[in-house]
Amino acid sequence: MLGEYMVTGGRAADIAASVERGVGSGELAPGQLLPPMRELAARLEVNPNTVAAAYRTLRERGVIETAGRRGSRVRPRPATTTRGSMRIEAPPGVQDVGKGNPDPALLPPLAEAFAEAVRTSDENPGMYGELPVVPEFDALARAAFAADAVPEGGIVVTSGSLDAIERVLAAHLRAGDAVGLEDPGWGSLLDLIPAIGLRAVPVGVDEDGPLPAAVERALGAGVRALVVTARAQNPTGAAIGARRAEELRTLLAAHPEVLLVEDDHGHAFVDVPLHPLAGATRHWAMVRSVAKAYGPDLRVAALTGDGVTMDRVAGRQRLGPGWVSRLLQRAVVHLWSTGAVDTASVARSYGERRSALVAALADRGVVAYGRTGMNVWVPVSDETGAVAGLLHAGWAVAPGARFRTDTPQGVRITVSPLTPDDVGPLADAVAAVAGPARPISYG
Numbered sequence: 001m002l003g004e005y006m007v008t009g010g011r012a013a014d015i016a017a018s019v020e021r022g023v024g025s026g027e028l029a030p031g032q033l034l035p036p037m038r039e040l041a042a043r044l045e046v047n048p049n050t051v052a053a054a055y056r057t058l059r060e061r062g063v064i065e066t067a068g069r070r071g072s073r074v075r076p077r078p079a080t081t082t083r084g085s086m087r088i089e090a091p092p093g094v095q096d097v098g099k100g101n102p103d104p105a106l107l108p109p110l111a112e113a114f115a116e117a118v119r120t121s122d123e124n125p126g127m128y129g130e131l132p133v134v135p136e137f138d139a140l141a142r143a144a145f146a147a148d149a150v151p152e153g154g155i156v157v158t159s160g161s162l163d164a165i166e167r168v169l170a171a172h173l174r175a176g177d178a179v180g181l182e183d184p185g186w187g188s189l190l191d192l193i194p195a196i197g198l199r200a201v202p203v204g205v206d207e208d209g210p211l212p213a214a215v216e217r218a219l220g221a222g223v224r225a226l227v228v229t230a231r232a233q234n235p236t237g238a239a240i241g242a243r244r245a246e247e248l249r250t251l252l253a254a255h256p257e258v259l260l261v262e263d264d265h266g267h268a269f270v271d272v273p274l275h276p277l278a279g280a281t282r283h284w285a286m287v288r289s290v291a292k293a294y295g296p297d298l299r300v301a302a303l304t305g306d307g308v309t310m311d312r313v314a315g316r317q318r319l320g321p322g323w324v325s326r327l328l329q330r331a332v333v334h335l336w337s338t339g340a341v342d343t344a345s346v347a348r349s350y351g352e353r354r355s356a357l358v359a360a361l362a363d364r365g366v367v368a369y370g371r372t373g374m375n376v377w378v379p380v381s382d383e384t385g386a387v388a389g390l391l392h393a394g395w396a397v398a399p400g401a402r403f404r405t406d407t408p409q410g411v412r413i414t415v416s417p418l419t420p421d422d423v424g425p426l427a428d429a430v431a432a433v434a435g436p437a438r439p440i441s442y443g
């Protein structure tokens with residue numbers, strides 16, 4: 001059952017650590033079955049309750065999964081194996097359309113913003129004990145949220161969206177709690193949930209966002225939190241429309257204790273309106289990162305939410321990093337206040353590339369999705385074969401396995417690097433490898 005690997009330990013923590021060492025070293029492979037609890041307890045000469053506690057810890061950490069009478073086994077994608085490691089590196093001569101980066105030509109220059117931030121900091125150096133959020137950042141973030149009908153709440157600055165989401169979940173949830181996640185969805189978030197001891201419940205999406213029936217099933221299954229993407233969903237480009245938002249608010253209102261987390265992934269680089277769900281439940285949060293519109297190395301996000309959530313997040317942040325660099329905050333303030341990004345122009349540029357690729361694929365009989373943002377999702381019948389075939393044809397795409405749990409196979413294409421001359425050859429290559437994949441509702 002375990003081959004040559006011997007689980008050791010006399011306490012629950014030691015047994016759990018022994019299994020984790022085996023997984024980390026590769027001696028316990030994904031899918032490998034663990035001994036029944038009583039059998040392992042007899043071998044280690046400990047109480048079965050001790051082994052049960054060790055297995056429970058391993059489940060909460062996302063290392064193993066238990067399927068009733070079929071026993072416990074190492075997770076197919078344990079928390080120590082990130083989806084990011086599934087990316088395909090483009091060799092010389094291959095065009096990379098899989099990394100998910102914005103087009104550098106659409107990012108604003110940063111020199112002036114940082115020069116102004118440094119000048120301000122030289123005049124008034126940041127010190128311990130000062131406000132963690134620069135007042136100008138606070139005012140601009142509040143005004144932007146208010147303009148999009150997001151309920152009023154405090155502002156916390158975090159080091160990007162994933163940092164914000166982790167902090168919000170940690171403020172309310174305990175190890176083992178279930179979280180509803182979009183499927184397909186953001187690979188980093190799908191990795192994060194088991195890594196912090198939570199359990200992911202897949203929620204299907206279509207081009208209008210999370211499917212109401214899928215959300216209803218997740219809520220009925222007892223999820224403690226639901227994470228949704230408002231616009232430019234990664235990898236499908238979905239954006240929550242007015243009608244879908246109303247349906248989801250109605251569902252959430254019947255479960256007021258569920259924590260709602262919204263990621264406005266498309267802020268400042270898509271021009272479809274925001275339809276927030278915030279306020280449908282007692283505890284909620286919305287996060288906006290500047291990474292996609294202003295540059296991935298600007299690890300800054302504005303987070304707002306209900307009073308209890310913001311108070312808990314801010315309090316815990318004070319005990320850790322304390323604050324996100326006020327120098328970075330001031331640079332973002334300059335970018336915001338000077339209109340460094342023309343959202344309509346950027347959205348139009350990405351939209352033209354997406355539309356051209358989706359239309360070219362449709363002309364070749366291939367279904368693709370990409371309502372907003374910089375990505376197009378293409379269902380395929382054989383994901384591994386499609387990725388290999390495209391690589392051979394000169395295109396490196398992102399394998400769908402990075403983004404999906406239960407949804408059928410696919411690949412993600414980032415349109416940022418594409419020129420008009422690229423669209424036809426790429427569509428030809430995709431059509432050659434896509435296979436007879438059916439249109440997908442992600443339900």
